[in-house]
Amino acid sequence: MPPQRVFALPRQQSLLLPAVINPFVQDTKLTTAAIVKCVLLGIFLVPVRAILLSLVLMVTWPVAVIITFKHPLKGAVEPMTGWRRFMCRRVMAALGRTYYFCMGFRVVVKGKQVGSSEAPILAVAPHSTFFDGIVCIVAGLPSTVSRVENLATPIFGRFVRCLQPVLVSRKDPDSRKNTIQEIDSRAKSGGKWPQVLIFPEGTCTNRSCLITFKQGAFIPGVPVQPVLMRYPNKLTLLLLTLCQLYTTVEIEFLPPHIPTEEEKKTPALFASRVRETMAQALGVPVTDHTYEDCRLMISAGELTLPMEAGLVEFTKISRKLNLKWDNVKKELEGFATMASSCKGGRITIEEFARFLKLPVNPPLEELFALFDRNGDGTIDFREYVIGVTILCRPANTEDVLRMAFQLFDTDEDKRITREEFTSLLRSALGVSDLNMTKLFKEIDADGSGFITFSEFQAFATTHPEYAKLFTTYLELQRYQAIQEARPGDLELSSQTDSGEKQEDSVSDKKDD
Structure with missing residues (x-):
């Protein structure tokens, strides 16, 4: 068997693993003492608090009905003024504080x-729980961005109406554009509208x-x-x-971030710099996870993969x-097919070879090593997406x-x-006639x-x-020929090998 090449493939920071692998799972582990304490306190506190919260809601709901009576939420909407605004900022805010006080x-x-x-605009982070709504109370009931379905929620839907939210509808294809336009309009009203409070993590x-x-929150290009x-x-x-007994929540207002001209033109840059400021103040790292990762996590679970x-x-x-989203979702389905037995x-x-219907051999080992970015002997979905996109699809020319x-x-x-x-x-990859039959039939579509x-071409x-596998085989054949060259060619061999290493390194880093 010819010696296998060992590549030093540098990985740029841009595609290394994030500091926090899964920011969407709350792993709450309680000690036995904590559980006993919660049970003993809960026997007394939960019933009492439930009664107090019900009483507060009985007062708050009619107040919310009065504030929003015959006040439109759609069309030519104007900000609340006069007695409505007074009751919202004073009475509703006081009832809101009482509600949270009753919860401890x-x-x-x-x-x-x-x-x-x-x-x-107020940009609030991190967004981690249902209780984060308390920031709206503390901030004086500013407007928020809310799904239109929330308005139909019994009792609490009426409270949301008091905030005069910017409504988002999943059924409306123009909803995103309309939402951005409405935020922009309110943000540039010169103080006519109350502040808009947004959880930018989504x-x-x-x-x-x-x-x-x-x-x-950053497209309007106004101070945040x-x-x-x-x-x-x-x-x-x-x-x-x-x-x-009580739950402490700290709410800190940082100095406003006034955007530069560059940030006004590039909302992504504006958002990134505000996030960096907040992360430094919190003492936590930043990652490039988004809500779309949540969707992929759910899709992975539906495909019987671990959600992570x-x-x-x-x-x-x-x-x-x-x-695009559809591309990554499709790759996840392909990965699930390969990983169904693991x-x-x-x-x-071994599973990689089984999926390709090939034995473990030097070309396959080298291809697998290119996928395995952290060298742990396995390929996860992230490595698979990067490998297929950078290594394999370019080989399909x-x-x-x-x-x-x-x-x-x-x-x-x-x-x-x-x-x-x-x-x-049989000669190149060591495949037996028996293993080859099914693969041949798959390619021979008619x-x-x-x-x-x-x-x-259609199969590739x-x-x-497979396309990358065969090009890897050709490279190994060239490498073997160099290794078998006469001693006088060793210098040339070294130069050629170095050139190949550099070429492969560049190939691996195409978009890395």
Whole structure:
């Protein structure tokens, strides 16, 4: 067996694993003492708090009805003024504070909130729990961005109406555009509208990092005041919170971030710099995870993979590799097919070989090593997406495929017979006739008994790993020839090998 090449493939920081692998799972582990304490306190506190909360809601709901009576939410909407605004800012805010007080919340406010004329938008992070709504109470009931379905929620829907939210509808294809226009209009009203409060992460996390901020709060290009939320108690699940004597929440208003001209033109840059400021103040890292990672995580679960398998830092991967959501979702389905028999959502070289219907051999080992970016002997979905996109799909050019096709077509009659196919795979990759039969039938789509170039190309398009596998085989053949050269050619061999290493390194880093 020829010696296998060992590549030093540098990995740029841009596609290395994030500091926090899964920011969407809250792993709450309670000690026995904590559980006993929660049970004992809960026996007394939960019933009492439930009664108090019900009484507060009985008072708050009619007040909310009065405030929003005959006040439109759609069409030519004007900000609340006069008695409506007074009742909203004073009465409703006081009832809101009472509601959270009955749940045992102790609020600590740091910094100073500026007015809507100085910073029309409040950007709040991290968003981690249902209780984060307390920041709306502390900030004086500013407008929020809310799904239109929330208005139909019994009792609480009426409270949401008091905030005059910017409504988002999943059924309206123009909803995103209309939402951005409405935020822009309110932010540039010169203080006519109250501040707009936005959770720019767009979904809940476990507070271990700040994920990518959505750009909605930053597109208007107006000053944004960052607002931080901290929960020193750690236990912020509904029942656990009610079972504690008190829950501390710290709300800190940072100085407003006034955008530069560059940031006004580039909302993504504006969002990134605000996030960096907030992360430094919180003392947590940032990652490129987004809500789309949540969707991929759910899709992974539906495909019987561990949910964590779908986490790829979608924004970074899609931007670096020029991939769309549908592309990544399709790759996840392909990965699930390959990983269906393995546990933990990670593919070993044996499973990789089984999927390709090939034995473990030097070319396959080298291809697997290119996929395995962290060298742990397995391929996860993130490595698979990067590998297929950077390594395999570029190998599916027509020139490469024609070269591979010609390897099989030994008699140059522009078609590959079963014998030709068997002969090459047996000699090059060590595949037996028995293993080869099913693969040949898959490529021979029309069942004619031979493979045309169009069939070969169509198969390579949906199975890009094969194209790279054959080019890897050709490179190994060249490498073996160099190694077998006479001693006088060693210097040339070293130079050629170095050139090949550099070429492969560049190839691996195409978009890395």
